[in-house]
Amino acid sequence: MVLLVTLWPVESNGRRLLKKWGLPEPTEQQVVEAVRYLKRRRLLYPWLYAVLLFVPRWGDDVDQFMVVVLAGTLLAELLALRPRLGTRREATLTPRGLFDIASKWVLLTYAVFVAAAVVRLVVDPRWTTFAWFAGSALAVGLIVWAAVTRPADGDHAVDTALRTRSVHVATGLGAAVIGGLVHPLAGIAGLVAWAMMANTKPKSAKIVR
Numbered sequence: 001m002v003l004l005v006t007l008w009p010v011e012s013n014g015r016r017l018l019k020k021w022g023l024p025e026p027t028e029q030q031v032v033e034a035v036r037y038l039k040r041r042r043l044l045y046p047w048l049y050a051v052l053l054f055v056p057r058w059g060d061d062v063d064q065f066m067v068v069v070l071a072g073t074l075l076a077e078l079l080a081l082r083p084r085l086g087t088r089r090e091a092t093l094t095p096r097g098l099f100d101i102a103s104k105w106v107l108l109t110y111a112v113f114v115a116a117a118v119v120r121l122v123v124d125p126r127w128t129t130f131a132w133f134a135g136s137a138l139a140v141g142l143i144v145w146a147a148v149t150r151p152a153d154g155d156h157a158v159d160t161a162l163r164t165r166s167v168h169v170a171t172g173l174g175a176a177v178i179g180g181l182v183h184p185l186a187g188i189a190g191l192v193a194w195a196m197m198a199n200t201k202p203k204s205a206k207i208v209r
Contacts, residue, residue, distance in 0.1 A: 008042065009042060014033075014037075015031050017038065018034050020199075022161050022201055026158075029154075040076040042072075044072040044076060048068045048071050052064055052067065070136065070174070070177065073139075073170055074142055074170075077147055080150045080151075080153065081151070098167070102164060103201070106168050106172070106197045113175040113193070114178060117129075129181050132177065133178060136174050136177040139170075146166075169197075172195070172197030173194055176190040179191070
């Protein structure tokens with residue numbers, strides 16, 4: 001309960017989030033949408049933590065915090081695939097692609113970590129390492145797919161910014177998980193990459209009001 005209260009998003013959190021992702025002066029309605037986005041994720045974290053307390057620890061390669069955040073992000077994006085009641089879908093003139101919302105450098109960085117994990121599995125194959133790698137890669141892939149394909153939700157500028165955030169945070173977390181699987185030093189590099197990727201806005205993004 002304490003964790004839920006601590007993580008519960010309020011207006012200031014939503015406003016800070018939008019300013020960070022390209023909307024310098026968000027409106028009240030835009031802030032409401034950002035808070036809803038945060039609630040979808042943070043409401044899940046305490047319950048996932050509680051579930052993990054009853055699950056035997058499987059290997060020492062991955063921190064539980066990363067598992068919870070990645071799982072919470074995945075569940076939130078999958079839930080967002082269902083349009084909210086009362087919303088009206090809007091079609092865009094051109095199909096939305098991954099590179100329309102995500103930085104190529106972020107995606108390339110994640111690909112480098114994936115390649116490093118593949119090399120590690122070839123050199124030193126272990127079932128636990130393979131399972132964590134496959135699970136994290138699948139989760140990241142599903143999050144990215146859902147962020148690109150889920151129905152438009154509310155204001156276009158907010159919708160685009162939050163899709164970008166979902167992809168960058170998920171791939172950054174995936175890099176951190178994989179780094180920890182490859183080597184302790186790679187784990188540190190993964191954490192640094194996570195921090196950088198989760199704070200990278202694509203230069204080509206055009207956030208409009």
